[in-house]
Amino acid sequence: MITLLQTLNGHQNPVYTLEMDIPKQLLYSAGNDKGVVEWDLQTLAFKRVLCAVPSSVYALHQIPGTSYLAVGMRSGDLFVVDTHSQTLKAKLKIESGSIFCIRSLVGKQELVVIGESGKAYVYRLTDFQLLYTFQISDTTIRSIAVYADESALAFGDKNGVIYLISAVDYQLIAKAKIHDMSITSLCFVGKSLYSGGRDAKMYKLDYPSLEVALEITPHLFTVYSILPLHKNGFISTVSRDKTIKIWNSDLKLQKNISRDKGIASHFLSINSQAYHPELGLLATAGDDKAIHIWQISLT
Template structure:
């Protein structure tokens, strides 16, 4: 059994919230969207702290590398802002893409940053110097999402053309193309043990691919509309999905549905699309953000 209780609803944004990212510092989380700045929140006090920095356009992605004291924000105008926590200011802007940046991930073992854009390319940057190392074409359409395997040997890119492409992280050579989804890929996540890659799409299907062969292991009609995010619990064998259908769902590692968080099920949930979710590493609480301009915090407890 799974027990879910909403423990906070935090207003503050004036427009839809597109992304949420836990800080490297426990108890802190960041959100951003179609507003004029990136916002810092206290999860412990469940309250607004401050606007971290202004932005020139909507923010579609946030990323906090585990091995660097920075916050990165990918904007609609194609730039990536780098906010340094030590200096408490933006110290660099990664200027390369001319179209929106939809995802940012880092590779700790290589000290590299991966940036995915609507232009169909992925750029690779040095995490220490912010030098552009190279850029390569992944798709003729938007690259929407990036997933790095736990051992940092593989990276998966999900694109608007409905294809998932698997690359070797050593030399960025293409390994496999997965073409089972019928509509654009909107979410990707490797399982913590590295045995599976989970994918979500605008076709509302949740698929599990066995690694390293990338055979389709399982497919589930998980939602009514696009699956915008997939996130595994920080320590337990469960994960959550977020969807345009206004629901959040909790699953076990075998893709068995355990809980539906929705207004129809009696929860004070979001009234519009749930765009991103995150687990608080400190408490195990689940955080969600939505087009309804709200961030919500959920206490999720699993029976042993």
Template sequence: MGKLEVHKAGTLSGHQNPIFAIENGVMAHIVFTGGNDKGVVQWNLETLTFERILYPVQFSVYALHRISQTPLLAIGTRDGKVAVVHTDTQTLAAKLTHHQRPVFDIKSFRTKPEVVLASEDGTVSIWDTATFSLLYHFKVAEQTVRTIAISPDERWIVFGTKEGKIKLYNASDYSFGGELPGHTMPVTSLSFSPDGRYLLTGGRDAQLNILDAQSFSSVSTFTPHLFTVYAIKYHPTLPIFATGSRDKSIKIWSAEDFRLLRVVSFERGFDSHLLSVNSLVWNPYKQQLISVSDDKQAMVWDVMLI
């Protein structure tokens, strides 16, 4: 692997409160952000500018997810509702009103028309994306289900809970597949590697666990950050992944041997976040990494192997 270079491309400013979620649009240069504001914001990465308020909200936004192969953005809020908004027309396509507590994560499948919601009420709900009718709902934990990951082959779906547990389910019928090695504190991030070899899990205990994604046995555990690991995101093509943390830093790692390649933080000389990094996304427009934070900023990073 060559040398990794990271440069700041710009800052997306405009939020008046902490930003908790970010998602890519249908068009490569578009991203959406949401947080403790009154609206989901659309940004243009060509010009690094605000475009519009996509959709107004009454409650904090904790999750944004573009439903696979559609222009529909699912917006999970503190009141437990999920608004499904058409990103071209800004019209409300559906309102999913099952949960009574905050929705913290949303995922969908490529191979079947279903979207999955995870809530603070300890349950998960499955919705048909053609009719937006409720298909299934089941209890996963006594407390919050914080994060979801779907394996690249869409055989497995994994949930991380406030109790530090990681629950494995069969994605075909949502039958319980077992409990995986977990954390001593709440699980806050999950990610399968794109090649399907590994499942990475991060927690409030500041640990990152590497599991074999075939046997789901533990491969390694290490401490990547000083505090909670809020995000784990693999680059779509390069053999690297990024983590974001409550310790205000972003770290870039080798996906091949899990070596630390670069630390992006104010303390390391970057014009970077001053508060918790809450979420990350790799954007396809220029293969840039975008981070969002409690400091009300979204920052755009050029990450290159040279």
């Protein structure tokens, strides 16, 4: 059962990224508005503009176990904002290009940032000092996924290549050309890696071999996000084709959420999604500037 609970309005431009603060039951959104917005998931209402930013925001990442939100921008700026005190904890900048994805390794206390140049930047979480950089690809990387035990990371580049990198020493474990076009989403679920791309394809890959287990065409256009729902293998995908789709672990379609199905969903590209497992709430947002909050009950 999937029900639209609320539509959150207020953004004046497309929304590119969403992030949950699960313990605090908050949602953060950002895009082309040059500001990060905080929403209350209890009241399903606007709470505040968390901070202003100098350019469009492509990536948000709530650092687990902290009150810090990392904000990655088109300009290459990286802000770390303390959401409790609403202060800027760190103001950083990568060497060139935009920041497309941010992830953290809690065990190592490291923050991994990636962008247009295909280079990874690793910062120490305790003081946000740059520890090292390393080149993964000679082209843009838009997505990162972290394996559950934080032993490895997967990166997907513009040429459709996935790189599996050891989180211990950042050395290459495996590499495979999977998509015909840019990889736009990656997600680990159990011992499988799911990848989505601009070629409208989604693959279920075995870990760590990166061998293809399943391949489908879930959407008409780019697959912008893949997200696990609950612990029973269900995943959600969103796309430029304006649809949200729910799949089981065998990639069998369970639900198609779209205006074509008579549901009051998005009418332009859906760029991002975020899920709160305890509340069973899925947030989606995109070019129509609206954020939809869905109640999800899956068995």
